Amino acid sequence: MRRNVIFGTLVGLVLVALAAWIANNTTWVDVTIPMPAKGEARSNPFYAQQRFAEALGARTSWDRTLQIPASGAVIVLADWHWSLSTSRRESIKRWVESGGRLVVDRSLLDDDEFETWSGIVQRFRDTETKDDNDTDEPPEQCRSYDLIEPAAAPGAAKATPHTLCSFFGAFSFLTASRNVVWTLGNQSGAQAMSVRVGRGRVTAINAWRPFHLRELFDGDHGWLFVQVTGLRRGDEVHFLSEFDHPSMLALMWQYGAPVVLCAAGALVLGLWRGSVRFGPLAPVSDGARRSLAEQIRGSGHFAAHHDGGDALHAACVRALEEAAARRVPGYRGKTTRERIELLAQLTGYDRDGLSEAIHHARLRREQELAGTIARLESARRRIVEANTPVPSPASPVHGTS
Numbered sequence: 001m002r003r004n005v006i007f008g009t010l011v012g013l014v015l016v017a018l019a020a021w022i023a024n025n026t027t028w029v030d031v032t033i034p035m036p037a038k039g040e041a042r043s044n045p046f047y048a049q050q051r052f053a054e055a056l057g058a059r060t061s062w063d064r065t066l067q068i069p070a071s072g073a074v075i076v077l078a079d080w081h082w083s084l085s086t087s088r089r090e091s092i093k094r095w096v097e098s099g100g101r102l103v104v105d106r107s108l109l110d111d112d113e114f115e116t117w118s119g120i121v122q123r124f125r126d127t128e129t130k131d132d133n134d135t136d137e138p139p140e141q142c143r144s145y146d147l148i149e150p151a152a153a154p155g156a157a158k159a160t161p162h163t164l165c166s167f168f169g170a171f172s173f174l175t176a177s178r179n180v181v182w183t184l185g186n187q188s189g190a191q192a193m194s195v196r197v198g199r200g201r202v203t204a205i206n207a208w209r210p211f212h213l214r215e216l217f218d219g220d221h222g223w224l225f226v227q228v229t230g231l232r233r234g235d236e237v238h239f240l241s242e243f244d245h246p247s248m249l250a251l252m253w254q255y256g257a258p259v260v261l262c263a264a265g266a267l268v269l270g271l272w273r274g275s276v277r278f279g280p281l282a283p284v285s286d287g288a289r290r291s292l293a294e295q296i297r298g299s300g301h302f303a304a305h306h307d308g309g310d311a312l313h314a315a316c317v318r319a320l321e322e323a324a325a326r327r328v329p330g331y332r333g334k335t336t337r338e339r340i341e342l343l344a345q346l347t348g349y350d351r352d353g354l355s356e357a358i359h360h361a362r363l364r365r366e367q368e369l370a371g372t373i374a375r376l377e378s379a380r381r382r383i384v385e386a387n388t389p390v391p392s393p394a395s396p397v398h399g400t401s
Contacts (some may be wrong), residue, residue: 034214045209046239048216049076049225056226057233063240065254066091071099071200073236074229078209079243080104082111093117097198103228106208109174118202119178119195125171125188142219145191147227149182162220164191174206184224192228203228209243309369316376317358323383347382354379 041047050060068091069075075092082089096102108114109122142165162184173189181201184192194203209215211225229237252260320343325331328342340358344351357372 037213045078045212045241045243046076048214049211049239050237052216052222052225053229053231053235053237056231058231058235058237060237060239063238066240067238068092068095069100069236069238071095072101073238074101074103074231076103076211076229076237076239077108078105078212078239078241079107080240081242082108082114089113096200096202099199101201101203101230103203103205105205105210109204109206118197118204119176120193120202120204121175121177122172122206123175123189125173143186145184145186147182147184150180162223164220164224165215165218172206174204182227184227192224194228201230209241309373312373313369313376316373316380320358320376320380320383323380327383343379343383347379349375349379 036042037047044050044062046060046062050062053060066088075095092102104114106122109120115121142163144161145164146161164184173185173191174183174193175190176193176195179196181194181196183190183194191206192203194201205224205228211221216222216225225231229235231237321331321339324339324343324346327346331339331342334342340351340355343349343354347354353375357375
């Protein structure tokens with residue numbers, strides 16, 4: 001008992017010491033965790049940009065496919081395939097040259113066709129010759145950039161540096177071969193640039209998906225969005241991206257719903273026409289059962305009308321002879337005349353009438369055959385059912401055949 005008390009006391013002291021150490025070495029602080037997006041913000045990557053632009057007096061839309069807007073509108077492209085469609089590319093070119101404002105991200109900067117048309121080229125620095133001021137900063141670290149406007153008046157006040165975070169390239173920069181409206185950069189080079197093309201302008205940002213999701217709230221990204229779009233009250237801003245493009249089925253339904261419906265209807269009709277049926281087209285009537293007498297009469301009518309009734313007459317004669325042979329011993333050994341005499345005695349019918357019914361069926365007309373068959377069947381039944389004594393084999397008969 002004493003040993004258990006000592007052991008329990010030691011365990012308790014260890015637990016108290018452990019709890020005291022955790023309490024002294026633990027700091028409780030509040031951490032703000034952004035809540036997950038809900039509703040439209042969960043499915044629309046441009047939701048924050050649209051609400052921001054609308055708050056500044058612009059009209060916005062997230063277009064799933066390219067619809068050329070008015071010449072004074074703004075189009076923001078992200079993850080866009082410039083060389084995918086010639087007609088689409090040429091439509092954007094004509095729209096910009098007529099006065100449109102186009103904003104693109106880094107996905108278009110490695111396309112030779114876009115570089116030739118816009119004059120904006122992406123260059124890469126030699127990493128082996130970078131100076132001590134260049135650092136491989138992590139993507140989440142913010143950096144300071146200056147806005148440079150070549151058309152600014154001499155002696156104008158220097159613009160305030162702006163802080164941009166996370167999405168700019170560390171070892172690449174932009175250059176231009178045509179008139180530059182403004183550039184944004186630092187000692188590492190220009191990271192955003194706007195040039196004139198016709199009556200419009202093209203602005204390129206050396207970043208993947210700028211202003212995407214919550215990145216609008218980092219650093220001075222709101223200011224940058226206004227700067228690259230040239231946003232003014234009443235502007236029309238269209239956001240397009242092929243990062244989350246519609247599926248093939250969705251595109252088929254969007255552009256060819258009537259054809260899809262007709263094809264589906266034809267397929268359903270073809271399958272229905274060639275399918276195996278589970279039952280007859282009409283309900284099966286209940287099978288009627290006939291009695292034995294009806295079956296016999298039906299068979300008799302068939303035999304009477306087949307080969308002139310010879311088979312039916314022969315069957316009736318055979319049945320009469322078998323009934324007499326079972327009742328009269330030695331019947332089959334008697335002559336024809338003796339058989340007729342015995343049948344007349346057993347049935348009570350006239351001898352000549354029985355002889356004519358048995359031996360002269362072919363001389364009768366078809367209408368008289370039924371009477372002959374009836375007489376033979378009646379004679380058979382009398383032999384089977386009658387109690388007439390069987391004549392003795394020694395009894396004399398009238399004449400011989």
